[in-house]
Amino acid sequence: MTSLTGLGYYQVDVFTHEALAGNGLSVFLPESPLPARAMQRLAVEMRQFESIFLTPAGPGRRFEARIFTMEEELDFAGHPMLGAAGLLHHLHAAGQASADWTLMLGTRAVALSTKRLEGTAATYDARMNQGKAALQPPLGRAESQAFLEALNLDASQLDIRFPLQVVSTGLPYLLVPAAGGLDRARVVHPAFEALLATVGAKFAYVFDVAAREGRTWDNAGLVEDIATGSAAGPVGAYLIQHGVAAAGELITLKQGRFVGRPSKIMVQADAAGDIMVSGGVVVLARGELI
Structure with a gap:
């Protein structure tokens, strides 16, 4: 199995402004894409409803994203995308009140925006365009x-x-x-x-x-x-x-x-x-x- 030593991850709570509430999410940040089997096993280990894996995808605030439940990879999911965007703001735009992001799910580009709540260090509002239903x-x-x-x-x-x-x-x-x-x-x-x-x-x-x-x-x-x-x-x-x-x-x-x-x-x-x-x-x- 691919070595995972040093792989960093974050735990975030989504659809809430209160820690230890809302829907928990594990966000992994590998430097390069991981094999699907490794991501699936990590999702099982974390035992969240879903986990998301992000890797940089060229210039600008664009990242490749893959989402796993404990059973399978999903083509799309909501709370992992929003949670990932909030974390990206925390890591890459900490000095800004708002920011925009693009997460690539396969060939689908999903546009997201984030705003930091005033007076907080780690709380955000995230918004995602899901397109037409x-x-x-x-x-x-x-x-x-x-x-x-x-x-x-x-x-x-x-x-x-x-x-x-x-x-x-x-x-x-x-x-x-x-x-x-x-x-x-x-x-x-x-x-x-x-x-x-x-x-x-x-x-x-x-x-x-x-x-x-x-x-x-x-x-x-x-x-x-x-x-x-x-x-x-x-x-x-x-x-x-x-x-x-x-x-x-x-x-x-x-x-x-x-x-x-x-x-x-x-x-x-x-x-x-x-x-x-x-x-x-x-x-x-x-x-x-x-």
Whole structure:
């Protein structure tokens, strides 16, 4: 295995302005790209919902990024990108009030901006342009039933004003609009990932439309994500599409209450229809492999 001696990393908290809150993230800073197997094993070691690996990518504030859960590499994720941008501001623009960054995920360039909170040394707001959302046709009621059962829900927990629908800003989520019942929602289907694949979704996100609060899990149902930026963009687009929110409105989406880490994710569509997702970032700790 590639030697990892001296590899530096940071721990940051995302979607919060308070240390030891929000969604934790490990950010690794190798001098050159690591093999995928090494990154996967490091992600397992850190046991965060996701870890991100950054390497410089030419002149300017441009970095290559790769994101891993404990099970696999992802094409896109929200809280690692925002957390990485906040850390980059801390490391490379400490004397500036604001900064702009580009993170490359494969061939996709993601634009981010950061602002340092006044009076703080390690707390930032980060904002990401997720681009335009792709909305698939809504699921019918009969087709939706299998997914409700897979998430331990019944028709009484569904907000019948709105359909189940797959929406993506880089990672396709099956959005499940609930009217309460978040406390009982969980993954109970033994092959949930395969079931989601039948409608072109990677994960499911259950959210209370009125309360604007959501939950999601890994597809085995073993780990609940604290705050999910890659789902927040689709939720914002969904709310606008179905007339629950207005274009340009700043939407606050809550998540993490059920795992004791309440978090807030901000979502807004700009004038061009691009979905902006933002939240707080706290740089918590740094480490080095020996």
